[in-house]
Amino acid sequence: xxxxxxxxxxxxxxxHIALEEVGAEYSTVRIDFASNEQRKPEYLAINPKGRVxxxxxxxxxxxxxxxxxxxxxxxxPQARLxxxxxxxxxxxxxxxxxxxxxxxxxxxxxxxxxxxxxxDPFAIAEMQRKVPESVGACFGLIERSMLNEPWVMGDAYTIxxxxxxxxxxxxxxxxxxxxxxxxxIDHRRRMSERPAVRKVIxxxxx
Amino acid sequence: xxxxxxxxxxxxxxxHIALEEVGAEYSTVRIDFASNEQRKPEYLAINPKGRVxxxxxxxxxxxxxxxxxxxxxxxxPQARLxxxxxxxxxxxxxxxxxxxxxxxxxxxxxxxxxxxxxxDPFAIAEMQRKVPESVGACFGLIERSMLNEPWVMGDAYTIxxxxxxxxxxxxxxxxxxxxxxxxxIDHRRRMSERPAVRKVIxxxxx
Numbered sequence: 077x078x079x080x081x082x083x084x085x086x087x088x089x090x091x092h093i094a095l096e097e098v099g100a101e102y103s104t105v106r107i108d109f110a111s112n113e114q115r116k117p118e119y120l121a122i123n124p125k126g127r128v129x130x131x132x133x134x135x136x137x138x139x140x141x142x143x144x145x146x147x148x149x150x151x152x153p154q155a156r157l158x159x160x161x162x163x164x165x166x167x168x169x170x171x172x173x174x175x176x177x178x179x180x181x182x183x184x185x186x187x188x189x190x191x192x193x194x195x196d197p198f199a200i201a202e203m204q205r206k207v208p209e210s211v212g213a214c215f216g217l218i219e220r221s222m223l224n225e226p227w228v229m230g231d232a233y234t235i236x237x238x239x240x241x242x243x244x245x246x247x248x249x250x251x252x253x254x255x256x257x258x259x260x261i262d263h264r265r266r267m268s269e270r271p272a273v274r275k276v277i278x279x280x281x282x
Numbered sequence: 283x284x285x286x287x288x289x290x291x292x293x294x295x296x297x298h299i300a301l302e303e304v305g306a307e308y309s310t311v312r313i314d315f316a317s318n319e320q321r322k323p324e325y326l327a328i329n330p331k332g333r334v335x336x337x338x339x340x341x342x343x344x345x346x347x348x349x350x351x352x353x354x355x356x357x358x359p360q361a362r363l364x365x366x367x368x369x370x371x372x373x374x375x376x377x378x379x380x381x382x383x384x385x386x387x388x389x390x391x392x393x394x395x396x397x398x399x400x401x402d403p404f405a406i407a408e409m410q411r412k413v414p415e416s417v418g419a420c421f422g423l424i425e426r427s428m429l430n431e432p433w434v435m436g437d438a439y440t441i442x443x444x445x446x447x448x449x450x451x452x453x454x455x456x457x458x459x460x461x462x463x464x465x466x467i468d469h470r471r472r473m474s475e476r477p478a479v480r481k482v483i484x485x486x487x488x
Binding site for chain 1: 330331339341342344345346347348349350352353356357369370372373374376377379380381383384385387388389392398399400401402404405408409411412416423426427
C-alpha cells in the first residue's frame with residue numbers, strides 16, 4: 077500500500093489529489109513544516125532532500141512531484157490520468173508539469189525560501205519583492221498559451237490539473253492579481269468542485 | 283524528422299546527446315544567446331518561453347528537458363534509454379531528472395540569470411555569491427545518495443546520464459570543487475568517452 081508524506085499548503089497536494097482520483101489504497105503522514113519536521117533525521121531517512129512530497133511504495137520510495145504524478149497515472153491506467161499510449165501527448169503532459177516544477181514553483185519559492193539562494197536579508201527581501209512579477213509572468217504564459225478547457229489538456233482530465241490547481245492556490249498570497257487570469261481562476265474553481273479535491277483538502281486542513 | 287533548437291553551454295545538450303544515442307534522424311538549429319536570439323519573435327513563435335531546448339516533431343513542438351528526454355526514450359524503445367515497462371523504475375529515472383531541472387539547474391541559474399528573481403544589483407550579486415554552496419549541496423546529495431555505477435541508474439545507461447553530464451560540465455564555473463565529487467567526476471569522464479557525446483560536443487562547439 078502507498079504511504080504519502082505531505083505537508084499542508086505545499087505541492088504535495090497534487091500527488092494527494094491524484095491518489096484520490098485514481099482510487100488508490102493509500103495512507104498519509106503529515107509532516108509539520110512549522111516545527112521543521114522535514115529536516116529531522118526520521119524524515120531525512122525517508123527523503124534525504126528534506127522536502128515533500130515523498131511516497132513509500134512496495135518497491136521503494138519516490139520523490140519529485142512530476143515523477144510521482146506520472147507514476148500514479150501509469151500504475152492506475154484505468155483512471156486515464158495521462159495519455160499513456162501516445163508518447164507525444166504524454167510528453168505534452170510532462171512538459172506542462174516540468175514547467176510548473178522548474179519555473180512556476182521556483183518563482184514562488186523566492187517568497188518564503190529565498191535563503192536557498194542568498195544569505196543577506198536585503199537580498200532575500202529583494203527576491204520577495206519580485207515574486208508578484210515573476211510568478212505573475214508564469215501564470216500569464218499559462219493563461220495565454222498553455223491552458224485548454226475545461227482541463228489543461230482539453231477534454232481529458234490529467235495529472236496536469238491537480239498540479240496547476242495546487243500552485244494556483246498560492247497566487248493571491250504571491251501578490252498576483254487573479255483578475256488578469258480568468259482562465260486560470262476558472263480552472264481552479266472547476267477543480268475545487270471535484271469530489272476528490274474536496275475530500276483531500278478537507279483531510280489536509282482538518 | 284525532428285528538429286532540435288539548442289544553444290551552446292545550455293541544458294539542451296542533454297536532449298542533443300539523447301537524440302544521437304538513439305540514432306534518431308534529426309537536424310539542429312543553433313540559437314545564439316549572445317545576441318539574445320531566444321527572445322526574438324522568430325524563436326518565440328517556436329517556444330513562447332524564450333528558452334532552449336525546443337524540439338519540432340511531426341506532431342508539434344515540445345519543450346522542457348525531462349519531457350523531451352522521456353519522449354526520446356519512448357519514441358526509440360529499441361535504444362532502451364529508460365525502463366519503459368516498469369512504472370516504478372521509470373519514476374526513479376524521472377525523479378532524478380526532475381531534481382536536476384527543478385533544484386540543481388535552478389541553483390546554477392542564480393549565477394547568470396539572477397535577474398529572473400531580483401532586480402537590485404546587490405541582490406543579484408548576493409545570489410551569485412551563494413552559487414558555489416547551493417550548487418555544491420546539490421552535487422553533494424547526488425554524490426552521496428543518488429548516483430550508481432557505472433551509470434546513474436546502475437548497469438543501464440538511461441536518459442539520466444546525458445542530463446547529469448550536461449549539468450556536471452558547469453560545476454567548476456559554478457565554483458564547486460570537483461575534488462569533493464569523485465563519483466560525479468568519474469561519471470562525467472565516462473560520459474565524455476562515449477562516441478555519441480564526443481560527436482555532439484564537436485558539433486556544438488564547431
